Amino acid sequence: MTELTIAPARPEPTPPVPPSPPARRLGRRRWRDSRLLVGVLLVLVSVVAGARLFTAADQTRQWVVAAADLPAGHLIVEKDLRTVSAHLDGATSDRYYPGDRRGDLVGATLARPVNAGELVSGADFAGSGAPATRLVPVIVKSGRVPALVPGDHVDVFVYQPDGVPPADGGGTGTEGAAGTDGPAAGEPVTGGAGVEIQVLHDVEFVAEDRLSGGDRSLSLRVPVDDAIRAVAASQSERVDVVKLERDARGEVGSSGPSAAPGYGR
Numbered sequence: 001m002t003e004l005t006i007a008p009a010r011p012e013p014t015p016p017v018p019p020s021p022p023a024r025r026l027g028r029r030r031w032r033d034s035r036l037l038v039g040v041l042l043v044l045v046s047v048v049a050g051a052r053l054f055t056a057a058d059q060t061r062q063w064v065v066a067a068a069d070l071p072a073g074h075l076i077v078e079k080d081l082r083t084v085s086a087h088l089d090g091a092t093s094d095r096y097y098p099g100d101r102r103g104d105l106v107g108a109t110l111a112r113p114v115n116a117g118e119l120v121s122g123a124d125f126a127g128s129g130a131p132a133t134r135l136v137p138v139i140v141k142s143g144r145v146p147a148l149v150p151g152d153h154v155d156v157f158v159y160q161p162d163g164v165p166p167a168d169g170g171g172t173g174t175e176g177a178a179g180t181d182g183p184a185a186g187e188p189v190t191g192g193a194g195v196e197i198q199v200l201h202d203v204e205f206v207a208e209d210r211l212s213g214g215d216r217s218l219s220l221r222v223p224v225d226d227a228i229r230a231v232a233a234s235q236s237e238r239v240d241v242v243k244l245e246r247d248a249r250g251e252v253g254s255s256g257p258s259a260a261p262g263y264g265r
Contacts, residue, residue, distance in 0.1 A: 060085045062099025066114045071151045072250075073126075074110045074204060075133060075221055080150070081105060081120065095121045109133075113250075133221045135206060136230035138239060142214030146243040148205045153244045153252060156200035156220070158236040159262050194262035199229045201255035202244060 062083040070080055083099035096119045097105065111126040138156065148154070204221040211217055218241065222230050233239055244252040 060087045061093075063088070064097040064099060064102050064105065064120045066116055066118050066120060068116045068149070069151065070110055070114045071153070071204070072110055072112050074151055075206075076105050076108050076110065077206065078106055084117075086119075095123070097121070132224050134224055134227040134230075135219050136222055136227050136234070137209075137217045137219055138230055138234045138241075139211070140216050140218055140239045140241055142216070144239065145208075145216050145218065145241050148208065148218075148241075148243060150206055152205045153202050153246075154200075154205055154220070155198060155242045155244060155255070156203065156230070156233055157196050157198050157240040157242065158233045159194055159196055159238040159240070161194040161237065161262075195259050196240070196262045197259045198255060198257070199233045200226055202252050203230075 063086050064081055065084050067080055067082045070076075074080070081102050083102060088096065105120065105125075109126040110124055112124055114120065114124055200220070200222060203226070206219040206221055208219070209217040220230060246252055
């Protein structure tokens with residue numbers, strides 16, 4: 001009997017391994033790379049621009065504004081002005097007064113009305129040719145003064161118990177002569193216990209002080225020629241003050257008759 005022998009298995013041939021590709025070394029990024037330089041430049045520009053904008057936004061200054069509504073012809077006093085913080089560009093800032101020049105405006109005369117909170121500019125003031133005025137205190141009894149705020153304009157009347165208008169017709173420029181509604185200067189007024197005389201027309205109220213007993217001392221701005229009449233009115237036995245209301249054109253009308261019959265004190 002023939003013996004069979006198992007031949008050993010022959011290993012399968014191993015496929016050949018492909019050769020490795022040659023290694024490529026990465027190039028080192030250099031500062032001369034254009035994309036890198038552009039990126040760095042953009043970052044620097046953004047930082048500088050942002051810093052400048054932030055600095056400019058914080059560069060505010062104090063500027064002079066009106067503390068209340070001020071009429072044309074008003075003579076500026078300290079309390080008429082205040083300062084606010086604002087940032088104005090170069091062209092705009094040249095027209096207005098900075099806060100450190102606030103004191104320079106005291107005593108100047110307004111050429112036009114200025115609203116409360118409005119920036120004050122050089123064009124708001126009258127030139128050197130503006131007429132001179134005087135501040136005169138006038139004493140008025142309790143109950144004969146309407147509600148007034150600085151800048152209001154008033155007429156001032158005095159009561160003369162002897163019933164004879166003064167020889168100058170009251171000094172308002174409307175003498176009681178023929179063609180007027182008032183009595184002639186120096187003539188007695190009949191039909192009443194005295195005469196009411198207009199001594200000031202369209203003068204500015206500036207300030208008020210309360211006196212004992214309820215009387216008030218009104219500071220009025222008057223033309224130089226009328227200052228003596230304001231002083232005389234203050235010494236009168238009775239002074240009446242009438243607040244003027246302006247029409248759509250900003251006018252208060254004529255002074256009217258300078259004298260009229262009175263009806264007692």
